[in-house]
Amino acid sequence: xxxxxxxxxxxxxxxxxxxxxxxxxxxxxxxxxxxxxxxxxxxxxxxxxxxxxxxxxxxxxxxxxxxxxxxxxxxxxxxxxxxxxxxxxxxxxxxxxxxxxxxxxxxxxxxxxxxxxxxxxxxxxxxxxxxxxxxxxxxxxxxxxxxxxxxxxxxxxxxxxxxxxxxxxx
Numbered sequence: 001x002x003x004x005x006x007x008x009x010x011x012x013x014x015x016x017x018x019x020x021x022x023x024x025x026x027x028x029x030x031x032x033x034x035x036x037x038x039x040x041x042x043x044x045x046x047x048x049x050x051x052x053x054x055x056x057x058x059x060x061x062x063x064x065x066x067x068x069x070x071x072x073x074x075x076x077x078x079x080x081x082x083x084x085x086x087x088x089x090x091x092x093x094x095x096x097x098x099x100x101x102x103x104x105x106x107x108x109x110x111x112x113x114x115x116x117x118x119x120x121x122x123x124x125x126x127x128x129x130x131x132x133x134x135x136x137x138x139x140x141x142x143x144x145x146x147x148x149x150x151x152x153x154x155x156x157x158x159x160x161x162x163x164x165x166x167x168x169x170x
Contacts, residue, residue, distance in 0.1 A: 004054060008050070008054060009054075011049070011050060011054075012046075012050055012054045012055075012057060012058040013058075015042070015045070015046045015049065015050060015055070015058040015059075015062065016046075016057075016058040016059075016061040016062035016065070017062065018042050018062065019039055019042040019043055019046060019058060019059055019061075019062025019063055019066070019083075020039075020062040020063070020065045020066045020069070022037070022038050022039040022041065022042040023037045023038075023039030023042075023062065023063055023066035023067075023070075024037070024039075024066045024069065024070055025037075025038070026038055027070060028145075030141075030142045030145040030146075031138055031141040031142050031145070032126075032130040032133070032134050032138050032139055032141065032142035033072075033074075033134070034072065034075060034126070034130070034142060034145070035070070035072065036145050036146075036148060036149045036152075037066075037149065038152065038153065038156060039062070039063060039066060039153070040086075040119070040122070040149055040150060040152070040153025040154075040157075041152075041153040041154070041155075041156035041157040041160070042059075042062070042153075042157075043059040043062075043063065043083050043086055043087050043090075043118075043153065044086075044087070044090045044111075044114075044115050044118065044153055044154060044157040044161075045157050045160060045161065046058045046059040046062075046087045046091070047059065047086075047087035047088065047089070047090035047091030047092075047094065047114075047118070048090065048091060048094050048095075048111070048114075048157075048161050049164070050091065051091050051095060052087070052088045052089075052091035052092040052095065053088070053091075055087045055088070055090075055091040056084040056085070056087045056088035056091065057084065058087070059083045059084060059086065059087035060079075060080045060081070060083050060084030060087070061080075062083075063079045063080070063083035064076045064077075064079050064080040064083070067079050074133070075129075078125065078126070078129040081125070082121065082122055082125035082126060082129070083122070085118075085121050085125065086118040086119070086121050086122045086125075087118065089114070089117050089118040089121055090114045090115055090117070090118035091114075093110065093113060093114035093117055093118075094107075094110055094111055094114040094161075096110075097109070097110025097111075097113070097114070098110060098165070104162060104165060104166065107161075107162070107165050108158070108162060111154075111157075111158060111161055111162075112154070112158075115150070115153070115154035115157070115158075116154075118150075119147070119150030119151065119153070119154065120150075122146060122149075122150055123143060123146045123147055123150055126139075126142065126143075126146050127139050127140070127142075127143050127146070130142050
């Protein structure tokens with residue numbers, strides 16, 4: 001018997017594809033030769049919908065494929081780890097809050113805390129990786145773009161997550 005059910009794996013594959021497309025659809029270059037995108041909203045959504053482990057795998061695979069298909073292959077190994085950890089943290093923290101309450105307000109606050117923690121992992125991870133690649137001054141410039149991406153992703157994901165929670169309560 002497998003760890004995951006067929007439906008869970010199919011949903012994870014679908015979410016990985018959505019993460020990839022969301023990451024590739026709009027790409028704004030950054031000073032460190034990376035790019036800003038809306039895929040982080042789907043990284044967060046993966047962690048929330050699929051749970052920490054499967055969400056992390058879907059986010060890592062989708063984000064890594066986006067890097068490879070977009071010509072940012074140098075980022076692919078770091079992206080796999082960073083986006084996987086990002087979704088893992090968001091999924092774990094959100095589910096710790098969500099199972100303890102039925103209140104949408106508390107779930108809202110739980111998601112805010114979750115994406116701040118996950119986004120911090122993403123920003124710190126890329127700061128370290130880009131410092132290694134390009135030096136600290138360039139990585140520091142890129143950090144502003146990564147913070148913008150994390151916050152933007154959280155703001156895009158929030159209404160989706162709250163809507164899904166409201167549907168789930170009905």
